[in-house]
Amino acid sequence: VRGGVPEAILGDGKTPAEVAALAATAVETTGRVIATRVTGAQVAAIRRRLAADHPGTTIRWRERSNVVVGHAPDFEPPRLEADVGIVTAGTSDAVPAGEAAAIVGEMGARVGRIDDVGVAGIARLLDRLDDIRAHDVIIVAAGREGALPTVVAGLVDVPVIGLPVSTGYGQGGDGEAAALGMLQSCTALTTVNVDAGFTAGAQAGLIARQLDAARGKRP
Amino acid sequence: VRGGVPEAILGDGKTPAEVAALAATAVETTGRVIATRVTGAQVAAIRRRLAADHPGTTIRWRERSNVVVGHAPDFEPPRLEADVGIVTAGTSDAVPAGEAAAIVGEMGARVGRIDDVGVAGIARLLDRLDDIRAHDVIIVAAGREGALPTVVAGLVDVPVIGLPVSTGYGQGGDGEAAALGMLQSCTALTTVNVDAGFTAGAQAGLIARQLDAARGKRP
Amino acid sequence: VRGGVPEAILGDGKTPAEVAALAATAVETTGRVIATRVTGAQVAAIRRRLAADHPGTTIRWRERSNVVVGHAPDFEPPRLEADVGIVTAGTSDAVPAGEAAAIVGEMGARVGRIDDVGVAGIARLLDRLDDIRAHDVIIVAAGREGALPTVVAGLVDVPVIGLPVSTGYGQGGDGEAAALGMLQSCTALTTVNVDAGFTAGAQAGLIARQLDAARGKRP
Amino acid sequence: VRGGVPEAILGDGKTPAEVAALAATAVETTGRVIATRVTGAQVAAIRRRLAADHPGTTIRWRERSNVVVGHAPDFEPPRLEADVGIVTAGTSDAVPAGEAAAIVGEMGARVGRIDDVGVAGIARLLDRLDDIRAHDVIIVAAGREGALPTVVAGLVDVPVIGLPVSTGYGQGGDGEAAALGMLQSCTALTTVNVDAGFTAGAQAGLIARQLDAARGKRP
Amino acid sequence: VRGGVPEAILGDGKTPAEVAALAATAVETTGRVIATRVTGAQVAAIRRRLAADHPGTTIRWRERSNVVVGHAPDFEPPRLEADVGIVTAGTSDAVPAGEAAAIVGEMGARVGRIDDVGVAGIARLLDRLDDIRAHDVIIVAAGREGALPTVVAGLVDVPVIGLPVSTGYGQGGDGEAAALGMLQSCTALTTVNVDAGFTAGAQAGLIARQLDAARGKRP
Amino acid sequence: VRGGVPEAILGDGKTPAEVAALAATAVETTGRVIATRVTGAQVAAIRRRLAADHPGTTIRWRERSNVVVGHAPDFEPPRLEADVGIVTAGTSDAVPAGEAAAIVGEMGARVGRIDDVGVAGIARLLDRLDDIRAHDVIIVAAGREGALPTVVAGLVDVPVIGLPVSTGYGQGGDGEAAALGMLQSCTALTTVNVDAGFTAGAQAGLIARQLDAARGKRP
Amino acid sequence: VRGGVPEAILGDGKTPAEVAALAATAVETTGRVIATRVTGAQVAAIRRRLAADHPGTTIRWRERSNVVVGHAPDFEPPRLEADVGIVTAGTSDAVPAGEAAAIVGEMGARVGRIDDVGVAGIARLLDRLDDIRAHDVIIVAAGREGALPTVVAGLVDVPVIGLPVSTGYGQGGDGEAAALGMLQSCTALTTVNVDAGFTAGAQAGLIARQLDAARGKRP
Amino acid sequence: VRGGVPEAILGDGKTPAEVAALAATAVETTGRVIATRVTGAQVAAIRRRLAADHPGTTIRWRERSNVVVGHAPDFEPPRLEADVGIVTAGTSDAVPAGEAAAIVGEMGARVGRIDDVGVAGIARLLDRLDDIRAHDVIIVAAGREGALPTVVAGLVDVPVIGLPVSTGYGQGGDGEAAALGMLQSCTALTTVNVDAGFTAGAQAGLIARQLDAARGKRP
């Protein structure tokens, strides 16, 4: 679909061969492949297949985020006149935050990162407030009690998307408390599922596209 | 806070006197009051109090959505150059959809309604597709299995916000299946909590404000 | 039991030796063995045991669906005058859909497959509508938000059985949202448990048997 | 839609006026109205409205099942050559079983009732086995532990639909244990949601329609 | 028990007569009665009974917190050299916060209140930081996403007890998200059950007693 | 404690060395060791340790039930004048049923087994009814929908203990539906936790001890 | 059924007329009626109906336990040589404990009550230990954290049945924590559902019957 | 932060290299590192890194509790005039109890252990009562039904912190029943999450610091 969210292959529960075949089709039809939640074996299969079928494709594996992106030699990435901020509470939030960053980047928006500003030390967050406010839309990733998106949304005037992260153990662990807390937030926060960096990034990308179009109309 | 989401009083669990007092303060400080999830008794108390303290305040009670809005005589409502679509699956979705519409309207965006296009009769939805596509951002309210936001998000190129509605009975009833289904959607959907029309509307309003600003920059 | 659902061995939680013994008994008493949710080790044990005890048994392992079927040389498979359609949303639905297909086939009905018609791209579904409508009863497998059975049931006039699939992660993952969504469907859908391809297939097979009998009464 | 499941109005969460308006529209467009989960006030509103707008409409209120059905004077109810059995475990199952019976009847199939044969006294069930077996498709309603559908499905060769009932208290109460038990059944049972008599009846009606058509083809 | 937590009558699920009888016994044996979660009818019964049996007892009903306390004429309330702070996020937290305050007060500690400093407007919280820090132990009540105790615990060096409040609706409502969020907190927070103001207050009171004793040892 | 339930070591979450040390202590103080939910490595460690410290101890490992029992040379096992029946629905119930049998046996009662009489084929159960009725107390193990204990309790006049088994997948899997179904049973059934063969066996053993004592009082 | 658990009518979800009709049938066929979880209106209807149809029936309403029992003039209640102890943690446990006591009494065993010995004050429990130990089988009712049955089972050598009570609020409230705690007990405890006094009493009664028979065999 | 809870690295979900880097930073900035929930590989990486970067650091790995602590040569551990008791129900509670002990110790308080006093054998607990009472604040770890903290809190006059442990299987297993039971406790107990020894220890340490300060003020 021209203009919307790029197709992405979800690695979960697919064999390396299946993922590689889908990747080859994606490169053939769109000049690009994005695959999320991939394993090393799936990435290796993609590399082999694209080397054979689509030589010259540049492949970038963000190992920490389990995302792989491939661009055919002639692929022209989009460029949007819009800034997306990605804020994280701690290092454990890196995986889905990185997934979100990859999708936002592939959709063409500029990505700014503000890391390690969890609510248990609110001063670090306040120190970075100007950085945070310099964006058009903000994704906030947080695990455990997931309070950071609420605090950020109370400090900015732009749309904030909460991204719960599957950290924490015991009652409400694996991101459950974070997800429920974001759904209960008394701010104008929308939420995606636990670890759904793709979804958060894609929604931010869509907002960025709207802004880019609105700005582009300026003569 | 100038520019962001307007304050709103949540009626749940407050006495009529408390709601009325908060309403008077709101009118005094901002020229406006918005209260959601209000009962008839709360609305009556607001009316009495504002008639006494702030005569001339116009009060509008959207009874079907349990929202009441009051404007002081000199209040100047904002006007945004942006369109928000609100889509519902069936008549039971009217309450939170109306709540969302009220907030979007108070934030100054234009609101378009596309009702009764639930997924069990996909033809009705397809008939209204052009209407739906004529908006900058779309809120989709749906209860029971909550599939409508996913289907809509697959058909448009703009940001879609899912609004689960507390219909349905038995396993997954009261909006649980709808909320989980929206969180599991394979589209770029963000979600708010069950019946959280305010949140959906406020997020749509923030996106509208960004678009308005972007468009406004045109000379 | 003559006429009803064929016995099937559930591989889960049994040792290879136990499954093999049950398989040998099944072939001895009914001329056929069906085993579901089997591992490679269980299949190997079955093969060895049947080669020893029941030479000549043809064995077919649908590895992708974890189903193994064996027919003694003289086994006469049933043939029913009825068509069962199996519809899937995406490739992750292949495992339980294949399990259902195997059971339907063993019960003697004709099986038609309509794959990759998930609700996020409703056009692909509408393109295949005539194919879908060409069946007497339809099984629809879908994971994540599990909306496809509802959409299909709104488009056809025959019984539809929803088969939730254990895909998705986070809140409502592993098929929970899909199962709850199917139970909440506002159509005439019945449901089976998550990944219960056997059950969906067996119920479809029983309907096919009734239809076959009704048609067979025609002189 | 000609041939499929008749439209039905769900009373839950609608005002009497809304239900009455929908009923009038239904009689006007199809000659019939079916409303489920209705209150006395809703039924009164329907009666008044239809008396005014569609005089001569015969109205039948199954008070015990909260179902109301109205036929315009010229409405010709369908007649199917098929028998649906409805089995209940105890008197508390009467409400959803009656809802199912109403829908099956409106779809034109013959309805047979076998009541009070719960699994705690298996002898009563076995006494009625011939009655049960005299049907083409069987709905089995049961609350609390919900075991009856499994036992019945083990005794017959035709499709069985489990209908969990919202009885029971404490852990697994309100039909949860019954619904989960039916989903876990090791027979070829399909299930509907708790108290979803409409859904069970509609699916049984669809199977009956298929059988009627198959039988009708006989010269 | 001399020195520990005072006995309190839990009004839930008792008749007015039962509560009144228990109150009379408490005054007789300890000179004091504390009853929580009481209804108006229960308070009236207590008043009547104590007026008859223990004339002169002073009774104080904190209606907003559903707590009633009675002191016999000769009852000598304890006085502890310790300060307990009670912090609330919003007005809905008043009920359990007031319950906690009542217990702390009856145990003899000084109570300081810091209200309306919810995390969605972090500036208000920071404005009150010196007030908050002026206590030996702090109870923080918060509903919905329940993030306030975590933020406070990150800002002070004394023990903080989280008190989740049964506000919020939809997924994680009625205090569930708040309770899970506090259990997931990455600070040194301990937690009590939803609305368990008594428990939070009693634990704070026990810490205050320990501090009082330690301070008392000073010559 | 003389007379009551024998101590048993729960293998879960202990190292082989810890289990072996506990086993040695048990043999030393009581002449016997019983360990449940043991792994092969734990059993090996027990064997080595007892061979060294308590030569002559006879060790019996019921591998299928993960139970190991050791008797010192001079240990005199109890003998009770009472019969405990253990009924299973299918082969997957063997593990906890065997655990229960081991405990009952160690407490001295006679154990009778009635296997493979699941409710999906009620005839097999009725065939074994006399066998079942020949016991003083009956444990019934069943997984998935867990209906067998209810059916058995409706057919006998003696105490029945339901033992839910962790079979089944999807919604209500891993014994949840079975446990909830037994708790909801409309018979005089008591229940133990999922797979808690030890508990079921110990309670049956205690009843057997009471009966033995009552019978023993006969001159 | 001669000898087993007496039939009892469950009042929940039945109209007064239905309960009264079932009561009349019960008196007619067995000389006795037992109805549990009854409302005042149901009891009144029973009284009127039995006065008319079965004059002379003595009716006893245990209002605090919502149990009503009627004996026809010639009904001979059973008498068993066995003692059942019923232990409660607090006054809120009275309702299900009373229900259990009524059933045990109707089955003919002697009932001993040991009340108000909750685990938060273990001394009161130890004071009553001889009383508790003077029974053949013990039912222990406890709400909130439900620990009392475990403590009791650790102190006696006879069968203990845990009866969780629907007290408590917040997370694990309404008896959930109590039920789960009893299922997790490391003693030989069996459990019934929350508030299921009937089930606990009936199981205790069955054990009493077995003991009575064993004792009766003494010459 | 001077004075409060020491920073600790949570090993969960971090690579060995990441944990080692964080450890090096901690030693550099504070002279100490504490890491919890660590694996052997993480400990090895820490050792290697500190040996290289901070030679002379003494490292202590409490393998049974998965805690590693490192002190730089010049690190001066705090010493508090306060006693924290740590009580466990059984050997499975050792892991989180040890984690709590490590944190308390690092904060400078004296730690006393009272082990193996679970509620199923209340006599062992009463035997140790004087030992338990000799502390200023008490942490009680318990799994399965988690009743021990309630019983202890009923026997002492000082603050008690419940620490639920992830033992138990089936319904309410993995610490769920224990956590819910502690939240439902009718004593003045506060609770931390399942296995959250760090949190329990840190809160106890904060109370100890307050007491130390209060005692220190004595001239």
Ligand SMILES: Nc1ncnc2c1ncn2[C@@H]1O[C@H](COP(=O)(O)O)[C@@H](O)[C@H]1O
């Ligand atoms: N990490 C992700 N999380 C959620 N959705 C995803 C993710 N990656 C891809 N998707 C969506 O899932 C679809 C792919 O599903 P599949 O057909 O199973 O590969 C894509 O079109 C995306 O819309």
Ligand SMILES: Nc1ncnc2c1ncn2[C@@H]1O[C@H](COP(=O)(O)O)[C@@H](O)[C@H]1O
């Ligand atoms: N994949 C499956 N899912 C659900 N039920 C199954 C499946 N395969 C077999 N069954 C049913 O489970 C029964 C076998 O259970 P078992 O005795 O454990 O082998 C068969 O008779 C089937 O009715």
Ligand SMILES: Nc1ncnc2c1ncn2[C@@H]1O[C@H](COP(=O)(O)O)[C@@H](O)[C@H]1O
């Ligand atoms: N399989 C089992 N299931 C439930 N409880 C058990 C089991 N085996 C032993 N137990 C009980 O748990 C206690 C042992 O717990 P532990 O101290 O962890 O070894 C024993 O005293 C038994 O009462």
Ligand SMILES: Nc1ncnc2c1ncn2[C@@H]1O[C@H](COP(=O)(O)O)[C@@H](O)[C@H]1O
């Ligand atoms: N075992 C533990 N359980 C709970 N919280 C912990 C634990 N260990 C460390 N923490 C807290 O979690 C924070 C570390 O989180 P992280 O940034 O992911 O390393 C520390 O500052 C502690 O407050």
Ligand SMILES: [Mg+2]
């Ligand atoms: Mg956070």
Ligand SMILES: [Mg+2]
């Ligand atoms: Mg919908």
Ligand SMILES: [Mg+2]
């Ligand atoms: Mg789907």
Ligand SMILES: [Mg+2]
């Ligand atoms: Mg039933």
Ligand SMILES: [Mg+2]
């Ligand atoms: Mg909050």
Ligand SMILES: [Mg+2]
């Ligand atoms: Mg079963």
Ligand SMILES: [Mg+2]
């Ligand atoms: Mg208790």
Ligand SMILES: [Mg+2]
């Ligand atoms: Mg315990």
